[in-house]
Amino acid sequence: MVIPPDRKAVCPAVYSLLLAIIYIAFISLGLPDSLIGAGWPAMHSDLGVPVAFAGIITMIIASGTILSSLASERATRRFGTGLVTAVSVALTASALVGFSVSGSFWMLCLWAIPYGLGAGAVDAALNNYVALHYAARHMNWLHSFWGLGASISPFIMSHALASGHEWSSAYWTVGLIQAVLTFALLVTLPLWGRVHPVAARDAQAASGQGSEHEPIERAGGHVPLLQALRIPGVVLILTAFFAYCALESTSILWASTYLVADRGVAPATAAAFASLYLLGITAGRFLAGFVADRIGDRLLIRGGFAIVGLGAVMLALPVPTDAIALAGLVVAGLGSAPIYPAIIHSTPVNFGRRNSQAIIGIQMAAAYTGSTLAPPLFGAISTWTGLWILPLFLLVLVALGLLLSERLNRLVRAQAASVEVA
Template sequence: MYSLLLAIIYVAFVSLGLPDSLVGSGWPVMHEDLAVPLAYAGIITMLIAGGTIASSLLSERLTRRFGAGLVTAVSVGMTAAALLGFSVTGSFWVLCLWAIPYGLGAGAVDAALNNYVALHYAARHMNWLHSFWGVGASISPFVMSHAITSGLGWSGAYRIIGVVQVVLTGLLLASLPLWGKVHPRVPAHDAEPSTHDGEPTFTHDGEPAPAHEPTTRGGHVPLATALRIPGVPLVLLAFFAYCALESTSILWASTYLVTDRGVTPATAAAFASLYLLGITGGRFLAGFVADRVGDRALIRGGFLTVALGVVLIALPLPTPVLALAGLVVAGLGSAPIYPAIIHSTPVNFGRNSSQAIIGIQMAAAYSGSTFMPPLFGVLSGWVGLWIFPLFVGVLAVLGLVMSERLSGLVARRASTSVPSSDAAASRTP
């Protein structure tokens, strides 16, 4: 059952990545067919992001009531319906309406699946699963290209991916009996079971609680309560910073290389794609060492490697070779950060609180990836694109500092064996 459900979750992560590149890859044709300006893509992406943030924040309540399996299945079904809706509409404003369930489904399934994997599977699987997400995101532009060149049009690409999502929805519904039979993992790498007055403490699942995992009790954890748990603001800032630097690099790195480093557009585009391939390949490689080195080391090493890549990009040398290499290095450094932050959440904040906190983390992630690239665009218009490595570097330092402060807080909690977040959660009516 463990392996069968894991295989289904792997397929789900590939399928989750499939829709994410469709709007960007198809918009040059879509906006002409819909008779709207090119800039209207921002409206679609903002609506999707808004729905994603909202459903991420609601994911904890939904998952507690209906279970991770059913929430995942229904959310994928919503995404499938939205994609099929995209495929049959010829109006931009109807497209905007379909973008709402598109975002709502994406946010809920992302938070529910990430929390389930964090609770039940080892760190290597979290890295590999997110690598498979990158595979799905890389495939969809080819699906869009094939649909356009074969005469199916951009709507054909949405129809193909929509049908894939419908099939996945059926598979997830059929797998519902398995979700409750896979036992939660015992986090054994980063901590030993904690004790209080010489007796071991336990999570609400009846498992030994690691020394730095706050023992948790109770049911629903409201948003306000989750935000008051010590360390949560730190992890939210770290996650916001990471997703902001990743999305800013994806959107602006190629333009920076062309305008400020004299790289040809073709070369810049190729190396910008290598940044994404570095993330995907880096997560696959990180999976082989994740269980041995631990989430904290992966996060620290990831941010430091990104910082090294940024330094290489910024060096004012007459040749752009190091800048191009720096972009690849930054991609490899980015690879383990997202999965490791997610995977460490139950250990850092307790199993009972993890779904609520992962939902908030997803909202912080989407906020960073949605709002920071446009902010960089505004700043670079005022100051110049030369600030790209400085902008990304500041985000990398912010992420590193916040994650290190969280590690220090967790270490102090482990040394005193005080389940601080449990007290905050237990005060909630």
């Protein structure tokens, strides 16, 4: 492989500078995600609405996120990853500032629309860009930085409320951070097309498509939704991704309640260990980054699901001590860590770089759908069966994700073997 002279000169510096911007962007992606949950106890009281109305806001945001994820492929091909990312972050910034000046519930609903539209497009565009241009370790570390951002925003909200300010000041602060990032993204727009697509080499080898030096966003034409869904293996990975995000969101929402109601754990202890599930994901992604390039995405996915399964079994064991169940929650968090980044990073290799943006957009939609639907579904099931069923619910999702991801691996190997024979 011969790298053009201009790329030889510019790539190292541009690679590092743009990677730093992307790391900051992933922190910024996580910041808004936990603001509503952290601030809603004060928000609903000030706005004079029931606690349950938080679900309306989150459903509007989720709907916008799913729609923009599905539209991200067309937008990215037309305008490029850099501009789509900058505009999406600007949308999120405007929505957060809009939240900060909202004095009624209907205004929150209105601002929730750009809130969701910005989140979905930037998530799909950035994940595809990283999958194509950077090694697997960066995908894991970047998603660890997302967890850092999601962990910071509750502290911003807590500080705002504890210091006598209203919840709106937390939204204003995070909105200002997003606005600064928007400016940085606009300044660095010329860099996005100058990073050599190192990850695309593997994708090209797997798909046999396109020139290695063809601009990623414009390689080939638009891939319609139905055409992407007909690509062999896409439905398998979408369902596996749905299963993973369903088990993650269900664990986050219901683990503490399960520990208290079914295992008799003290509420304070249960809350602490429920937070350790999220910290386990963040720490696990950081640690996975050190081995991701050596062991590969497939093993990370396989091992991740297996470890989550072990954690779910530990949660369910009928032993007199709570220590095993509490440890099981931490183990499940560590196992969850590499699955999401590895599924995204393997997309260009499994389906070809021409198709990766379309498929990652659909994957994001599947992820948000699983995260939105699974927790209330479990809530409905548990009203009939009891909360004891949580470990079993998680094990079913683990089995579904593992089975379908392994079927995809066999399909990809069979396709590669047929290409070699031909």
